[in-house]
Amino acid sequence: MSSINEAARQSEGGDGPVVSASTDGVPAPERFDWWAQMVGAEVMPVAIQSTHATRFRGSVEAVGMPHSQVAAFAFSPMVARRSPAHIRRHDPEEYYVVLVHGSPIRLEQGRGVACLESGDMSLFTTSAPLVCDFLDRGRQTRLTLLRLPRTVLPLAGGRADRLLAEPLSTRTGAGSAALLGSYLAGLPAAARACGPAELARLGVLGVDLAATVLAGRLGAQDALPTETRKAALRSRIKIFIEQNLGDPELLPAAIAAHHHLSVRSLHLLFRHEPETVGAMIRRLRLERCRADLADPALGTRTIAATAARWGFRHPADFSRAFRRAYGFPPSEVRARAWARALDVQQVCARCRRSAGRHGSQ
Numbered sequence: 602m603s604s605i606n607e608a609a610r611q612s613e614g615g616d617g618p619v620v621s622a623s624t625d626g627v628p629a630p631e632r633f634d635w636w637a638q639m640v641g642a643e644v645m646p647v648a649i650q651s652t653h654a655t656r657f658r659g660s661v662e663a664v665g666m667p668h669s670q671v672a673a674f675a676f677s678p679m680v681a682r683r684s685p686a687h688i689r690r691h692d693p694e695e696y697y698v699v700l701v702h703g704s705p706i707r708l709e710q711g712r713g714v715a716c717l718e719s720g721d722m723s724l725f726t727t728s729a730p731l732v733c734d735f736l737d738r739g740r741q742t743r744l745t746l747l748r749l750p751r752t753v754l755p756l757a758g759g760r761a762d763r764l765l766a767e768p769l770s771t772r773t774g775a776g777s778a779a780l781l782g783s784y785l786a787g788l789p790a791a792a793r794a795c796g797p798a799e800l801a802r803l804g805v806l807g808v809d810l811a812a813t814v815l816a817g818r819l820g821a822q823d824a825l826p827t828e829t830r831k832a833a834l835r836s837r838i839k840i841f842i843e844q845n846l847g848d849p850e851l852l853p854a855a856i857a858a859h860h861h862l863s864v865r866s867l868h869l870l871f872r873h874e875p876e877t878v879g880a881m882i883r884r885l886r887l888e889r890c891r892a893d894l895a896d897p898a899l900g901t902r903t904i905a906a907t908a909a910r911w912g913f914r915h916p917a918d919f920s921r922a923f924r925r926a927y928g929f930p931p932s933e934v935r936a937r938a939w940a941r942a943l944d945v946q947q948v949c950a951r952c953r954r955s956a957g958r959h960g961s962q
Contacts, residue, residue: 618792618800623660633657636676643672644697644746645727646687651679652737664792666804670748671788678704678737683730695727696749696761698811700771700785703743707734713766722769722782724761724815745785753808754815755826761815769814777817780836781810809833834860835870839881846886849912853878886911887926890919894934897941904931 622639624632633654639661641647651657659676699706701717708715708723709732715723725731735742754761771782784807792800813833816822822830838860845851856878857867871878889911893899899907908919908931923931 618666618795619662619664619789621660621662624658625660629656632659640681644748645683645693645695646691647681647683647731647733648687649679649681651677653677653679658741662789664789664800666807667801668750668753669804669808671745671785671807672748673743673745673789675703675741675743676735678735678742680735681731681733683727683732685730688728688730693727694751696751696754697725697727698747698749698769698781698785698814699723699725700745700747700782701743702745702786704740705736706742706744707736708732708766710766711762713764715766715768717768720771720782722771722778722785722814723766724764724769726762726765729762729765745788747785747807747811749808749811755812755829756815756819756821760819760821764815764818767818769818777810777813777833777837780833780840781807781814783840784810784836806832806836810836831870835874838867838870838878842878842882843885846882846889847910847912849914851882851912882912883922884926886913887923890923890931891927891934894931895938897938900935900939904935907931 624636627635633651636657636659637649640649643661643663657677657679659674661672661674663670663672699708699717700722701719703719705719706715706717708717708725710725710729715721717723725733751759769778771779788803788807792803795803809829809832812825812829813822816825838856841856841859842851853867854864857864860867862870867878871881874881876884890907890913893902893907893910894904902910904920905916908916913919913922920930
C-alpha cells in the first residue's frame with residue numbers, strides 16, 4: 602500500500618488501517634495525471650483516457666492487510682487499457698475481484714466480456730491484456746477492489762483464469778457471492794474499529810470468501826483447503842443468524858439443520874471462535890433490543906414487545922439476561938432515551954422563543 606500512502610501524504614492523509622487519498626488536494630490542472638500515476642503504481646500500469654480529464658475528480662480508501670488489500674475507489678468516467686507492453690514493463694502477478702457500486706463497467710479480458718451493473722462482481726488479472734470502460738451514465742464511477750496475489754489464492758494451475766471477465770452477481774441472499782459483496786462494501790468502515798489481530802482475521806476471511814466464490818463457479822470446491830471451506834460456512838451461518846434473530850425458534854438445532862449439519866458439527870465449527878453459537882445469538886438479540894429501547898421513535902413499544910420482536914419468549918428471561926449483560930435493567934435505557942428526547946425538546950423550545958423575541962425587536 603506504499604503508493605497510496607504516498608498519495609495520502611500529498612492529499613488527504615489517513616490514520617490507522619484505512620488510508621485515504623483524493624484529487625481534491627492536488628492542483629486542478631495536475632489531477633488527471635496524478636490519478637493516472639497513482640493507479641499505475643498502486644493497481645497496475647495502464648493507459649487511461651477520459652473526456653473529463655480537465656475536470657477530473659477521484660478518491661480512494663485503502664485497507665492494507667496481510668496477503669491482501671481492499672480499496673474503494675470513486676472517480677470520473679474513463680477508459681483504462683493494459684497492453685502486452687504494460688505487462689512486460691511490470692506484472693505483479695495478482696488477481697483482482699471488482700465490485701461495482703455506481704455507473705456500469707464494461708470489462709474485457711481473455712475470452713471474457715462482462716457488462717457489470719451496480720451489485721455485480723468480476724475477476725481480472727494483471728497478467729493479461731485488459732480493457733475497462735467505466736461508462737458515463739451521469740454519475741460517478743464507484744467500485745471496490747480486492748487484491749489477491751496468485752500465491753495466496755488456493756486454486757492451483759491458474760484455474761481462476763477461466764473466470765476472467767465473467768459477471769458474478771451478489772444478489773443471491775446469503776450465498777458466498779453475496780457474502781463477499783457485503784464484505785467488500787463494508788470493509789473500510791469496519792476496519793476503522795479494528796486492531797491489528799482483528800484486521801488480520803478480516804484479511805484471511807476476504808481471501809477465503811473470494812476463493813470459495815471462484816471455486817464454486819469452477820465446480821472445484823473440493824480443491825479448497827478445509828479451513829477455507831469452514832471459514833466461508835461460518836460466515837454464511839453468521840449472516841443467517843443475523844437475518845433470523847426475531848425467530849424464537851432460532852436455536853442451534855435449527856441452524857444446523859438449515860445448513861445440513863449435525864448440532865455437534867455446528868459446535869465444532871465454532872469451537873475456536875470467541876463465543877458459542879448460543880452466546881452469539883443472545884448477544885446479538887440483546888444489542889438489537891438495547892438499540893430499540895434507546896430510540897425515542899419506538900417509545901410507544903413496550904419493553905415486552907421489544908423483547909418479543911427480537912426472539913425472547915419471556916419478558917422475565919429477557920430482563921435477567923439484559924441486566925447480566927449490561928449491569929442495569931432495560932427500563933433504565935428507555936428512561937434515559939426519554940430524558941434525552943425531553944432535553945432536546947426543551948432546548949429547541951428555548952431556541953424558538955429566543956428567535957421569536959429577536960424577530961419582534
